[in-house]
Amino acid sequence: MRYDVSLLLFFTMGLISIAECSVARDSTQIITETKSNALVFRVGEDRKLYQSYLGGKLANREEYQKIGRRRNQVYIPAGTDNLFEPAIRLVHNDGNPSLELEYADATSNRNGDIISTSIRLKDPRYPVEVLLHIEGYYNEDVFRYWTEIRHQEKKPIPLSNFASCMLHFDAPHYWLTQFHGDWASEMKMKESELTSGIKIIDSKLGTRTQMYQTPVFFLSLNKPATENSGELIAGTLEWTGNFQFAFEVDELNSLRVIAGMNPYASEYWLKPGENFVTPAFTFAYSNAGKGNASRKIHDWARNFGVLDGTKPRMTLLNNWEATFFDFDEQKLSQLFSFASELGTDLFLLDDGWFGNKYPRDNDRQGLGDWQENITKLPHGLGHLVKDAGSKGVKFGIWLEPEMVNPKSELYKKHPDWILKVPNREEHYYRNQLVLDLVNPEVQDFIYDLVDGLLTKYPGIAYIKWDCNRMMTNTYSPYLKNKQTHVYIEYVRSLYKVFDRIRAKYPHLPMMLCSGGGGRTDYGALKYFTEFWPSDNTDGLERVYMQWGYSYFFPSLALSSHVTSWGKQSLKFRTDVAMMGRLGYDIDVSHLSSADIRFSQEAIKNYKRLSSIIWQGDLYRLVSPYEENRAVLMYVSKDKSQSVVFSYNLNTRYAETFNKVALEGLDPRKNYKVEEINLLPDAKSAYPDNGKTYSGDYLMKNGLELSLNSALTSAVFEITEI
Template sequence: MNRYFPLCFLLLVFFSRPAQAQQNTKQIFIQTDKVTLGFTVGKNQKLYQSYLGEKLANSQDNGLLPATRHEAYVPAGTDNLFEPAIRMVHTDGNPSLELRYDKHTTQQQEENVTATAIHLKDPKYPVEVILHFNAFQKENIIKTWTEIRHKEKKPVVLSNFASAMLHFDAPNYWLSQFHGDWAGEMQQQESQLTSGIKIIDSKLGTRAHKYQSPTFLLALDKPAGENHGELIAGTLAWSGNFQFAFELDEQNSLRILAGMNPYASEYRLEPNKPFVTPAFIFTYSRTGKGQASRSFHRWARNYGILDGNKPRLTLLNNWEATFFDFDEKKLVGLFDGAAQLGVDLFLLDDGWFGNKYPRNDAKAGLGDWQENKTKLPSGIGYLVEEAEKKGVKFGIWLEPEMVNPKSELYEKHPDWILKLPNREEHYQRNQLVLDLINPKVQDFMYNLVDDLLTKNPKVAYIKWDSNRSLTNTYSPYLKTEQSKLYIDYVHSLYKVLGRIRQKYPHLPIMLCSGGGGRVDYGALPFFTEFWPSDNTDGLERVKIQWGYSNFFPAIAMSSHVTSWGKQSVKYRTDVAMMGKLGYDIQVSEFNEKDLQFSKQAVANYKRLSDVIWFGDQYRLVSPYDEDRAVLMYVSENKSKAVLFSYNLQTRHRDRFTQIRLEGLDPQKKYMVQETNLYPETKSSFTANGKTYSGDYLMKVGIAVSPTTALTSAVFEIVEKP
């Protein structure tokens, strides 16, 4: 038979035991409404993964699951021949660890969340490893992390510390990973796993996701599509160095290790102090990538991002209109553009600070967070008031983690900066990284934000940037324990963000890192949205935003209309409306029709945004499969939908098939109406203005793609009585 059991019963038949022999075996199940992760305690008291797949309809069948082939969390130093989940050197120098089941607890944290903790102990050493699992019932998401404790007399040394280890048995494995660089983030690449180890990792410290994203899709047997195929989708909630290891052994079994990268990070763990890994978050789907993504989107809105079920602000940013060249008068003039568009907020970007070393370019001033008296003689408060007179709120850009060598901060506190002794400084974007592990630096960063908001309580938005990765990687504060740096830096960042959120729990803050260099569910609980890429070319943004949509919801994805790209303003706007709409453009340079269109587009977006932000997303045609991309959002009650169609670099002879819609109610009637039309144009689509049953739209479909390159369309689909 070519078919195998769901995400693997993980045992070949000759390893299985009769059901009668398993009746007294202890089993532990982590379950959502549709997914089960099962463990079995063997006679040797070791913990084994026995199942990962679709929840069995009859719970009595759980007792039939094969039991003891793949140890759940494999330690190093004993009989393990492959990559371990954990490696520890004890106080006496013994480099081995053995983990046996001790107990487990299950608690209902809330109606929708069940928490399970499985305690494993070494029989010879006072070491405990606790495997934590939170099961989110309705979203079908499992969140797992590891806690390591010991009571030895002196510190032990950890050199491997996986957040999760998962096991699979299938004929074939297909891995989709997401990679890129500045202005080319989240490019999807799929390949078949072969014997040995495939590693996806980062060693960049901060801005760690610049080249590789801490996300993946793993399909079993054959590549999965949007609506077919068996897979898991996984991501690590960590903003620093990460590692995914996919190891295929001689029996074609696959083990996945997910967690912080152990590179240069041996960790001396003191007695009675817990070492807690970041969470690995995953879901399982038997019906393709689309279902996995919708599970992540629902979970993210409820648990993964700040205020994920609340409205967002549309905005106008000044960066591409002015760059560093602005003054008070010019900024106040730009407020008119925000008011004309009808957006909610004006965002002042880089360049507003520094006096001894004015921030007139990227070479100076970073770290000196006082208003530049030449540019802004009346201060931030004046700008806030002037913006409000025009009916818009005011937001501001910060990069708190970084410093220019040409700054007062650098002169006063050289001991606050990450840099190697006896080596010349190495710069990226003419800047260095502050030693965030130092409590004084943490206070400096917190006070920067707190002082700004205390003096200007009407500031309504912050863009938090981080434009470089870690080099010169030496902490003056840590001194002899430099191997803690990569890990403790991220924990320190979260500590500062936690302090800010404790005092300002709902202030909208965008997560930016030179584009999409830090997009993960470790940071996002502190942020309302993220900046996917500095590349806002409408054509290239289609693939970038498509990649992010596998794991992150539209409400969190800031998407701006800018002057990048040679497409029409309509095309760039339609692409931006796929996420959280904003503008970064000189509005005064719009011609009359472009301005008329843009004003109407903002109004349209505000009318449609609830469906885009909170609806279920269905990716209908991938830009990786055709020279077009089509996707739609459907409201929870299936009364409304919004469909986006983008033609890419199509050729004259291209002909596109009709699109079958998804997610609608087959019994309901829907009117299809093209919206976001450019002034003095009419819809050319035959479906425009017509009413269809949901059944027809999903089985027969409609034409939504013309043949012309770089054209786009937005359709509003509304239930008719």
């Protein structure tokens, strides 16, 4: 057997199976291993479960026994002797607010390269159990960790803390890299040292929950990790709602990391026999820097985290910046021709196509009334699908199914379908309110909308699913006296709708959008082929945003469009968009013939090289946070091809840059260097263009990849010969 990742329980007297297990003197170990890492738990003499190790895999498994007896209880409850933030807190039927968790048993199974371990903890005095679920993805070197809480008391019990995961670390110093922002300024990266006390990254926004904080982080141990050195974990939560990461350093300098749903306003009354399942916390450990951890997350995401992550994506043309709400069939037909002329695969019709009594001519009305507007589209969507197809272009459509304008037929017909606090003024954001998705009738309404469109117009080949506001003044008419359930049940209900859609339309490409980057998580991405990182498509600012997203999401999941935002050249904006899933949202009629020729050639280059960009290993070579430029490269898995992107980020003046050493190539192979994406009739200004070098030379000596002119960019194809 190539490797053994089965769950093993070691006793001092030898190896025994789980079925034979009974706890013995501080010696039972539960080991989950991946290709190069291990997570090890130990059952103590007090029958409690402790984390004894997280790090590089040991060659001799028995040596995990020699690791010191750390008192890091795996899932610490509230109410007994715990002095810090707990993983779980509840109150029993008799009013007792304490919980003790002792090890009961563990089971394990293996499905291909995935080892799944379930550990049952139980209270010795009350019928309460917590199941810890850990998955180790062997080839991807990634762990997933979530919990399941259940009880058999006579009445419901309130849960006020319910973490997915608690991890423990012991190091002299800890450095946290977080990602934050706002509309049009998403994914700003900030690194700081953790000191005594607690640091919380969270969201309380419900929908569009990641507007300010993105549920991803790096935690570096000992010193700040670089791209290629340092010990760290990269973590993210698979949840499309309120989340919380808590980092607590005690006076002994031990660190607890607690990840899960945000308990804010979410006390959950758990019924007897009901299972409360938390979302998975997914993380990768690395002792070779952020780039190594990032590539692990990318491999996992393509295989397990993103819908159809190993399959191709379509290029598209969106009408939004060309028309906004002002369009008709004639304008759209012309845009279909433009999409065909450019060479894109798909045309996406954005907001404004629906509503009759309250026509969607602006964002103040019509949302929720999902019938074609007969003034703009007298022949309906079917005509558009057919017209686009006649020009060799597929047709996609924008939806915002979770929302409603007060000025709509839906609002007047179903006031009980809306989240709003009674006896208070309605609070609007973008002139709209959130539907009460917890209500099964609303779930049916949204599913029927999507299913109805796809059934009536089977030629629809793509959906952009938007969500343009967060929850405020939140009250669910359906939940009545269980309002503390609304934030959790809303997301669960959203997943129910997605499950139904995917059961019938398993591979329909869909973009996850939320007023920009308000939803960028793997809880939703398993239903979507890609997400919209930001409404800000300024090429210069997108370099920083896409750099941040690239740490945790593979390029094929990032929708990156060429638009009119920004003062950079069309080439610069195109080169930036080619780092992700390429699209266009631009008025093509305003492009010159030279611009169209350039764009056509760029799309051909992108399609030819997209498998490397989407499926290759990403190496970030020069960070825009460290120099006035950014350089990165994608390398095919067999190291035969690479695509290098280089950007001069100076906006005013010239600057001379050093050579850049490439990474990820085979030192024994020879590679030809060729600049692509040149403007029509232009010649490369780079001295290495057209030359051949060994991989060893390219990774040690490097190339000149940056001109000294401000706001310039270059794309290089590196090919084995």
